[in-house]
Amino acid sequence: MKPPAIKFFLSIFFAFFAINFQAQYIFNLPLSNRQANYIIRVNLNTENKMLTAVQKLTYINQSADTLTELQFHAYMNAFMNNQSTFMKESNRPGSSGNPEWDFGFLKINKLSLADSANLLPSLTYFSPDDNNPDDRTVFKIKLPGKLMPKDSVILNFEFEVKLPKIIARTGYERDYFFIAQWFPKIGVYEPAGMRYAKRGAWNCHQFHANSEFYSNFGTYDVYITLPQEYVVGSGGKLMDKKEDAKGLTTWYFRAEDIVDFAWTASKRYKVAEKQWNHVKIQLLYQPEHKDLVQRHFDATIAALEYFEETLETFPYPHLTIVDPPFYGMGSSGMEYTTLFTAGSFWNEPEGLRFTEMVTVHEFGHAYFMGMLASNEFEEAWLDEGFNSYFETKILDHYYGKNTGLIDIAGIQIGDFEFSRSGYASLKNKGMAEIYRNAWDYPYGGYGVYSYQKPAVVLQTLEGIVGEKVMYQILKTYFKRWKFKHPSTRNFIEIAAEVIEANSNGNPKFDINQYFSQTVYGSGHMDYAVTDISNQLKPGAQGWFETTGNLAVKNEKSTDQYESYVQIERFGEVILPVEVLVKFSSGREVLETFDSDQKRFRLKYSGPDRVVSATIDPNFKIPLDTNVINNSYSITVKQAAKRKIFATFLFWLQNFIQFFI
Known part of the structure; x- marks a missing residue:
């Protein structure tokens, strides 16, 4: 957008900020500490693929430390050029067409305190993880004074964003927009003791190819202005919607007790809604996916019910599901507390539950990434793994x-x-x-x-x-x-x-x-049954002393068997495992093998032979990476078929992993 137009929109936005702002509340009592609270007014220029925005951030120092600087994420700068840390780690060579349109950035034009003190000269980009001079995804600002414990500071931003073509689940493609990680977002200050930190420090990592996010809880009041023909959805509850004489619509969303705010816009969206208890579920879907609407709702409600039973009721009254177009699938499988992008294909068979898998997975993040809000940079498993x-x-x-x-x-x-x-x-x-x-x-x-x-x-x-x-x-x-x-x-x-x-x-x-x-170790687990042996117990043979005299015995073999089941541990992980031993008579014995020995024998004596042995017969220990060697039988084994099936699953896993 040209500079005069930018100034025009920003002057309008600041005029709004001058009005006494009174928020409409969602919860009677806060669910979180609401440490970082945002008011953002943003205009989307759908032709130039530009955002122009003003932002008011109220940040509360809830630690016992005195702060003299603040650190922020500028995630959109990961797509600024092919030398950013994200692009280097992604092994992306750069633009395949026009760099002006393929790349994107976040540019802060003004930054001040509520008292108008100019902070822009103190803004410094730095790279805490790798010292990359071309990475501008983290910046810090020096405060003119001290931010004392329990005090707050208000910062006003003017910024613009050049949206990239969809990459890492943000950007645009044709008339479809998914706007994520788009505003200057303050990092997390961790005082001593928080997550076992030894001393207070900012936790504000760069945007990496393999990392997601870590943010403060807060409230968001976001006003989105764009052409009237666009349908908008977000992670907030729609509070108001106004059209003007210039063909623009302003959508006002509010969200409370969340860690981030994302939104989407498209001319092609169709809207379907479903009520589940206190939650209004909104689905923004593609016209060609009409037959998948109910599948999205069914999967979402299944997840809502399961989490309600096992953890806790989903507390938010609103939830938005985004169904991206095929040409926007680069934004599928992305999660926010009260919004997520699903992933589906036209004419997807009911027996192929790709839609359900992505829907359930992305909704589940509301509990781990959203409400628990663990550090996805440093402990990704606490979100993705759970x-x-x-x-x-x-x-x-x-x-x-x-x-x-x-x-x-x-x-x-x-x-x-x-x-x-x-x-x-x-x-x-x-x-x-x-x-x-x-x-x-x-x-x-x-x-x-x-x-x-x-x-x-x-x-x-x-x-x-x-x-x-x-x-x-x-x-x-x-x-x-x-x-x-x-x-x-x-x-x-x-x-x-x-x-x-x-x-x-x-x-x-x-x-x-x-x-x-x-979790802290890198070893794997692999127990195996490697041998079964059955031998008739021999009769007595040789010289034996009887009543003071030696006598020769040459008895025939008895009808008793001496049997052995050999267990071996090929991996480093040691766990107690059950072993089911079956005998020729139909008798079964369930043993618990709990030893750190690399090789061990289970011994049996009796009238029947061991015919098979199975480690973990009830599949309680799926951590054992090779179940093919868990069974040993004197009958024909099915190892070859199992190996072929395991190989098929491996390649299928690699395909679907792209979408979640």
């Missing part, structure tokens, strides 16, 4: 354990089975540990170690302690830490507490050792 665990539970519960994801043309695949394959099929399963910065995973490791392996770790924990105790752990964790930014240590402490409370004074499972191996 959410992937719940995704598999919900899909397999509502659509069938073996058909939760695919049930078409004779092919049946459960969602957990599919998710597990992403980790189990990995050649180098020990390439990284779960607990590390999201951008520090080796190439190809982020999806596995923040989504799939964590889901398997949690499912294995459930198998060990039981579903009832597992849900007690998760519910306690959520209720105690909602709206408080928990850490991995916080979760482990609660897990230990709940397990201890259910142990009847006789704890048998060391939760700290478990997470030391599975």
Whole structure:
């Protein structure tokens, strides 16, 4: 947009700010500490793909520390050029066409305190993670005075955004806009003790190719002005909508107790609505996806019901689902607390539950990324891993354990089975540990170690302690830490507490050792039955002393067998596992193998032979990466078929991972 037009719009916006602002409230009492509160007025120029905006941020120093600087994210600058940290880590060469249109940026034109003190000269871009001089996704400002504990500061911004073509789930394509990570957003100041920080410091990382976000809770009053023919949706509740004589419409949305605000606009949107208890669900869908409307609603309501039962009722009265067009699929699978983008295809068969999988997964983030608001930069598994665990539970519960994801043309695949394959099929399963910065995973490791392996770790924990105790752990964790930014240590402490409370004074499972191996360690688990041996117990032969004399015995073999089942551990992770041993008579024995030995023999003596042995017969320990060697039988084995199926799941996992 040309400079005169920018000045015109900004003058209008500041005139609005001069009016005494009175917000309409959603909740009678705040759900969170509301540390960062935004009022934003933005104009979208649909021709130039530009945003011009003014922003008023009220930030409260809720720590006991005195602050002299503030740090901010400018995420949109990740797409400014091909030398940004995001672009380098993504291995993106740059523009495939016109750089002016493909790239984007966020430019701050004015920055001042409420008393008009100019802060723009103190604005400095810096790169705390890699010192990249070409990365401008983090900046800091020097305050003219001190921000004392419990005091607040008001900052006024004027900024403009050049939207990129859709990349990393933001931008535009044709007449479709998905506007995310678009405004200057203050980082999180962590005082000593928060997430076990040793001293107070800003937590404000750059935008990386493999990282998402970490933000303060607050309120958002956002006024969006654009041409009247566009339909708009956002993570806020629509409070007002006004048209003017110039063909523009201003949409006013308010959101409370969320950590970010995203919105979308398109001429092609159709609107469908559904009421679930107190939640008004709005679906913005493509005309060609009309037959998928009910599937979106059914999947969303299934997730709402499941989370209500296992964690807590979704507290917000509004929820927006965005169905991107095919040409805008680069924005699919993105989550915000009260808005998410789904992903679907025209004429998608009912037995292929891609729509349901993306819908359930993205909604689930409202609990982990949204209400718990863990640090996705440094502990991605607390969001993606927990959410992937719940995704598999919900899909397999509502659509069938073996058909939760695919049930078409004779092919049946459960969602957990599919998710597990992403980790189990990995050649180098020990390439990284779960607990590390999201951008520090080796190439190809982020999806596995923040989504799939964590889901398997949690499912294995459930198998060990039981579903009832597992849900007690998760519910306690959520209720105690909602709206408080928990850490991995916080979760482990609660897990230990709940397990201890259910142990009847006789704890048998060391939760700290478990997470030391599975979250902080990089080892994998692989137990195998490697041999079965049955030998008739021989009769006595040789010289034996009887009543003081030696005599020769040459007895025939007895009808008793001496049998051995050999168990071997090929991985580093040590866990107690059950072993089901079957005998020729039909007798069965269920053993618990709990040893750190690399090789061990189970011994039996009796009139019947061992015919088979199976480790983890009830599949309680899905962390065991090779289930093919879990069984040994003197009959024909099905290992070859299982190996082919595992390979198929691996490639399918890689395809679908792109969308979530």
